[in-house]
Amino acid sequence: MTLIDTLNRDWQTRGLRFAEGPGGLAIAELTHEGASATVALHGAHVLSYVPAGAKPVLWLSKEAIFKDGKAIRGGIPVCWPWFADHPDEPNYPAHGVARTRSWKVVSTDSASLTLELQANEATREHFPHDFVLRLQATLGDALAIQLSVHNPGKSPFTYTGALHTYFAVSHIDQARAEGLDGRPYIDSIDGKTRKTQAGPIRFQEEVDRIYLETTDTCLVNDNGWDRTIRIAKEGSHSTVVWNPWIAKAQRMADFGDQEYQEMLCVETTNAADDAIAVPPGETHKLALTLSLA
Numbered sequence: 001m002t003l004i005d006t007l008n009r010d011w012q013t014r015g016l017r018f019a020e021g022p023g024g025l026a027i028a029e030l031t032h033e034g035a036s037a038t039v040a041l042h043g044a045h046v047l048s049y050v051p052a053g054a055k056p057v058l059w060l061s062k063e064a065i066f067k068d069g070k071a072i073r074g075g076i077p078v079c080w081p082w083f084a085d086h087p088d089e090p091n092y093p094a095h096g097v098a099r100t101r102s103w104k105v106v107s108t109d110s111a112s113l114t115l116e117l118q119a120n121e122a123t124r125e126h127f128p129h130d131f132v133l134r135l136q137a138t139l140g141d142a143l144a145i146q147l148s149v150h151n152p153g154k155s156p157f158t159y160t161g162a163l164h165t166y167f168a169v170s171h172i173d174q175a176r177a178e179g180l181d182g183r184p185y186i187d188s189i190d191g192k193t194r195k196t197q198a199g200p201i202r203f204q205e206e207v208d209r210i211y212l213e214t215t216d217t218c219l220v221n222d223n224g225w226d227r228t229i230r231i232a233k234e235g236s237h238s239t240v241v242w243n244p245w246i247a248k249a250q251r252m253a254d255f256g257d258q259e260y261q262e263m264l265c266v267e268t269t270n271a272a273d274d275a276i277a278v279p280p281g282e283t284h285k286l287a288l289t290l291s292l293a
């Protein structure tokens with residue numbers, strides 16, 4: 001019996017089955033009234049979300065690498081237990097360890113599944129704490145994602161992280177991100193200077209910003225495809241907006257040189273000042289709901 005057969009025998013439901021995805025990775029295929037979504041067990045990584053009759057909401061690079069130990073470029077990587085570079089250890093992997101590990105299925109329901117990652121010897125090398133991460137993905141009229149972070153240990157730990165969502169847009173010139181007007185942000189490409197957002201965010205150069213003090217719903221407005229994506233969240237006081245633009249796109253091996261024109265990231269985060277301390281026995285939940293407005 002293959003891994004896919006075993007997964008289907010144990011977990012298949014109406015609206016959820018397992019299949020072999022790109023690179024031979026096991027993926028869950030969720031369907032609900034014409035909408036679909038796929039989630040790889042590798043990294044608990046949401047790869048696609050297509051509302052009924054619509055174009056894909058999520059962007060996935062044509063150059064993405066689907067391989068054990070590698071992060072997938074596009075979809076929704078789970079960044080954890082640190083966002084971006086590790087604060088003290090420059091050689092640790094960017095965006096933490098969760099996105100490159102294999103998670104296991106712990107429950108399924110109609111068009112819904114929960115994946116889990118627990119601390120092990122390998123994760124302790126970079127993060128010396130016990131933890132239980134659960135990622136629940138539920139497809140309905142929207143795609144709802146919840147990342148819960150439980151501390152089963154005896155001492156508190158602090159982490160940063162993200163549901164690092166890549167959105168597909170018709171063309172970057174036609175797209176803008178809204179919902180952050182008036183919010184302070186750290187400009188990561190201008191020496192981490194603190195600035196204040198004025199109006200919607202348009203993209204005419206590299207953008208890499210950590211917005212702070214925001215629990216707001218964001219919108220991705222796309223004139224080319226005449227659509228608005230709604231990004232609602234809970235358990236987060238920060239939002240990251242990113243487009244690598246030309247030079248950084250060229251530097252990334254798993255990102256096509258022109259692909260910066262087709263995507264932008266609005267990431268639901270616990271980043272920078274929004275680090276989360278989890279006392280022993282407690283759980284923090286970060287939730288994201290994606291829909292077309």
Ligand code: BG6
Pocket residue numbers: 071084094095164188208209240242267
């Ligand atoms: C974003 C960061 O969240 O992720 C960027 O703000 C970073 O600075 C980007 O370049 C992609 O990171 P990675 O590790 O997937 O290449």
